[in-house]
Amino acid sequence: MWVKICGNTSLEDARGAAEAGADALGFVFAPSKRQVTVEQVAVITPHLPEQVEKIGVFVDASFEEIAHAVEVAGLTGVQLHSAVHSGLATRLRARFGPDFRLLQVIHYQQELTSQLTAVRQNTAIDGVLIDSRTATLVGGTGVRFDWPAARRALAASAEGLKIVVAGGLDPINVAEAIATLQPWGVDVVTGVEAAPGRKDHAKVKAFLENARIAASKLNTPISV
Numbered sequence: 001m002w003v004k005i006c007g008n009t010s011l012e013d014a015r016g017a018a019e020a021g022a023d024a025l026g027f028v029f030a031p032s033k034r035q036v037t038v039e040q041v042a043v044i045t046p047h048l049p050e051q052v053e054k055i056g057v058f059v060d061a062s063f064e065e066i067a068h069a070v071e072v073a074g075l076t077g078v079q080l081h082s083a084v085h086s087g088l089a090t091r092l093r094a095r096f097g098p099d100f101r102l103l104q105v106i107h108y109q110q111e112l113t114s115q116l117t118a119v120r121q122n123t124a125i126d127g128v129l130i131d132s133r134t135a136t137l138v139g140g141t142g143v144r145f146d147w148p149a150a151r152r153a154l155a156a157s158a159e160g161l162k163i164v165v166a167g168g169l170d171p172i173n174v175a176e177a178i179a180t181l182q183p184w185g186v187d188v189v190t191g192v193e194a195a196p197g198r199k200d201h202a203k204v205k206a207f208l209e210n211a212r213i214a215a216s217k218l219n220t221p222i223s224v
């Protein structure tokens with residue numbers, strides 16, 4: 001189970017999540033209560049373990065903006081909140097190579113099957129992150145979606161895709177999410193915070209522990 005702890009704004013929080021066993025750390029470059037700058041992240045990433053992925057979160061950002069952030073802030077992957085057909089993923093794959101993590105976000109509120117089909121057609125994308133959205137927020141909502149309904153859509157159309165589940169996860173419900181959706185990975189922000197942009201280290205640790213326990217009870221992920 002790939003676990004990403006997102007919305008890091010300080011070295012202390014990012015290091016704490018890495019030490020607790022996170023596979024990936026997220027940094028939100030989009031307007032948000034957790035927004036960070038390229039310069040801030042550039043001084044954090046050199047102090048993090050090399051094997052821990054450093055993922056930049058971008059909402060409708062340009063190729064130039066993302067490429068600049070990757071290079072200056074030392075990112076190893078990106079999470080794209082952009083149209084699947086924007087061409088961004090293809091350009092980023094060409095620029096940063098086969099090992100670069102490229103996650104495409106889709107929202108549960110729109111029809112899942114057609115979105116999954118569109119993602120599958122783009123070979124540059126290696127993972128699809130399913131999240132909730134609200135009238136005002138495209139991420140970091142703290143709101144979960146209808147997991148049993150999503151499970152039915154995923155069973156029909158997720159084959160070959162690395163599915164990452166996000167949206168309203170916390171240390172208590174992450175086990176249910178994993179058991180229901182059998183994803184390749186999970187991602188969290190709000191559910192492990194003490195305040196927006198500040199981690200609750202006990203919650204981060206509990207989230208990781210509970211995700212690992214739930215994953216150990218699964219046979220195989222639903223997707224790959």
Ligand SMILES: O=C(O)c1ccccc1N[C@@H]1O[C@H](COP(=O)(O)O)[C@@H](O)[C@H]1O
Binds near residue numbers: 006030059140169191
């Ligand atoms: O965290 C944010 O503020 C944010 C802002 C804009 C786009 C994405 C954002 N975060 C992503 O939201 C989900 C989960 O959020 P939550 O656990 O429901 O609060 C995750 O993919 C984050 O990377």
